[in-house]
Amino acid sequence: MAGLVPGTSRLLRGGMGAAAVGLLLIYNSVDTAPADGAAPGPAAPPAATAPASPGATPPAPTPTPAPTSAAPAAPAAPVKAAPPLKASKPTRLRIPQIAVDAPFTELRLNAAGQLDAPPPDDKNLVGWYRDGVTPGERGAAVVAGHVDTTKGPAVFLLLSLLLPGNKVEVQRADGTVAVFVVDTVETFAKDAFPDQKVYGKTPDAQLRLITCGGTYDKKRRDYLDNVVVFAHLESSHKA
Template identity: 55%
Template sequence: MAAPQPSESEPASPALGRSLLWPVAAVGLGFLLVYNSFDASAGVPPAPAVVSLPAAPASKAPSASESTGPRELPPSYPERISIKAIAVDAPFTSLAVGPSGQLEAPPADDPNLAGWFKDGATPGERGTSVVAGHVDTKTGPAVFLLLSTLEAGNTVDITREDGSVATFEVDSVETFSKADFPDERVYADKGTAQLRLITCGGVYDKKKKDYEDNVVVFAHLASSKSA
């Protein structure tokens, strides 16, 4: 949902709100609430405490109850995301945690760009892969503008560097308050290849210059093929 049109005296809001509070997976073990800002002039509150990224856990074979569905794929960087139901076709940029412990956001000057948290699982790999995108920018709608309209059964295709295409099926689309984000529920390692798509949503707070909520798409690996 794009931000409300500003008054003549108020500058337009950038993507995901000027004060961006992003929850981000920490390799399935620890969890981060990551604060970022595109404009230092915005009222910037202190960043919440974050945990250091732990080492990736040793892989283990899934139990019989976890092994339903396609076999997870080996690690491979994502190159492109396609969501036909909402006309998304966009390249990826990797997202990292900077020296301050905050997540680097996708560049705000490219509205058609998805960001992948590179210290988490790659899409299709065992674990929960996290992809974030802007809902709008200063110039208008962005890549995940219609993310909240996805429905269970819709599919997300991610083309990977190794030439494979991982297809994920949407399980649910939910909206959570940024003030009470359910980290463990969103990022828990379920023993299978999972995908989470995240953007901003809910009411746009003109005083904070930020959206109040996060929209999260829960999806699982449904199939894979060679590109």
Template identity: 55%
Template sequence: MRRLGNAAIAAVTAVALCSGAWLVGSGAVTHTPPQPSAAEGHADTRADAGPGRSAPPAATALPPSPPDRIRIPSIRVNAPLMGLALTPTGSLDVPPAAKKNLAGWYEAGTTPGERGTAIVAGHVDNADGPAVFYRLGALKRGAAIEVDRRDGAVAVFAVDAVEVYAAKDFPDEKVYGAAARPELRVITCGGDYSRSTGYQGNVVVFAHLTGSGR
């Protein structure tokens, strides 16, 4: 399968996931999703970051296995995962907007828990209201993300940072670049909101594998 270029992924997550149809239809502009604070960003996320902010050590990589479900207990996410392939134009497809509690993973890339950077994406809302990653911007560093895999293992990740980027400034290499350890990116819409164009950017969660179970 073809690998998806960074620019193509960025274009899809900034546009296809980000219409804000519910906000437009309901007039609920005051109820836009939570956005990460600067305190949850990449500054001081090293192991020596200081009291209460040190990053858990990375775990040994797992063998490749497709994921079936993602859970983020602190923001009440418990959703099945579907495989996301490429559209005829070469960009990443997205989960059906009508299925609000559904996320997707880039199945031609790294599987969650495997060495490298795995990608999960989902809608922030749909025409009926909040969707699977509506509260993603409220995540805190250190929060746990659990991914059920088809081989029976549960890959457990710790959040390293939660950041928001304007679409025009999306850092492709930082988000999608290769990693020497098992890492995970969880992406949805965020940033400024306009009725005419929808969300103006993306919320991105950076996490690394800290353990596994069954």
């Protein structure tokens, strides 16, 4: 799809250790159909299209609009943050407020140095970048999901409706559940995506949930915006 996130290749490679894994990656687009229940157009390629290797050819320059949300910036070190956990792969994501209960798949970089999106034929699946931090570790773990696909509404359809204080639970392979609390929900134009704010290093364990949003551009076959949920680790417990 179109709508590359500028500047993320340096962030991904240079800060690969954690949050900086700038999953630029993804978000440009895991989505393959228009929103609001409109009849889907031709399916777009099921891959996120942000260059993830140094020297990757950048997209043509595009005017940079301001972010479409005036929500306050996510705090760098949320109050009452729990101590980070050891690394453990995520296995299931639960967000009761928006009826999300979905398994994880691992997202990898393809031969072109781009992050593959979750499979477009599975509406109830979220993806985690396997070379980034795991949810609960120190840093900003990134989780991506479709807002819709050619088959209809998908796992992150209602992501933009989350509110500060809502809980996000990530079940992990080590038998623990990492409980995150939403700090802010923001929308950014893809042509003005704030890489450092979303993917930059953090002093504690944080989570970024990302999907597409805004207007669906039929010519670009892509959404014009990204919805990003910023959350911090509040606690953990045994599954």
